[in-house]
Amino acid sequence: MSVFESTVTVNKPIAQVYEFLADMNNHRQLMPDNITDWTSTADVASFNIQNITRLSIKIDERVAGSLVRIIPAEKPPFDVELKWELREAGNATQAVFTITADLNMMMKMLASGQLKKLVDEETTNLANLLN
Template identity: 60%
Template sequence: MSIFESEVVINQPAGVVYAFLTDMNNHRQLMPEGITDWESTTDTASFNVQNITRLLLKIDQKIPNKSISVIPAEKPPFDMELKWEITQSDDDTTKAKFTIAAELNMLMKIAASGPLNKLVQAETANLVLALS
């Protein structure tokens, strides 16, 4: 299992961060360059990852103000789970950690590690911008 993760601190309460992340329509604002053909609803998103694949994702599990798990709605080229973990701090700031866990064979690891790492870094950085 390959793990890609990034954590940021956001100057918003956990409820605001959670509400933003539980609407997949908002995730378009979090995507890096190279993501095309975006389509979404409240619970699903589909898009092309440049030179890798087309993904259709859906929200699988939500724990209010704590976490959101997202899984593929169609069989992807590799098994994966995306998870946002939200932790409220005492001073109305929130830690948000985004993790992608992916089952990658050696060839896929070589091809996909860079883009997946870029994806987690971009999504957390763009979350800070979107909620500023």
């Protein structure tokens, strides 16, 4: 398994950050520019990753104020899990975004850079939107 992780501090209460992340409709705002054809509900999102693949993901688990776990809604090119973990940090919230992916050597070479960029960009966008 390959693990890609990024941490950010958001200057909002944990309940507000959790509420934002618990709704898949909000995740479009966190995605990079190479995401197209986004459609979503509160629980499921489908989109194209430009020149790579189409993905459909869904929220599998919500733990109020601490966790949002996202998994594929349809069979992806590789097994993947996206997880937002939240912790109180004084008056702010520490958000840790982790992507865990089962990548073979070829996929690791092709996708690792993109997945690392994705976790960094999503946490940066979260902080910019909510700060």
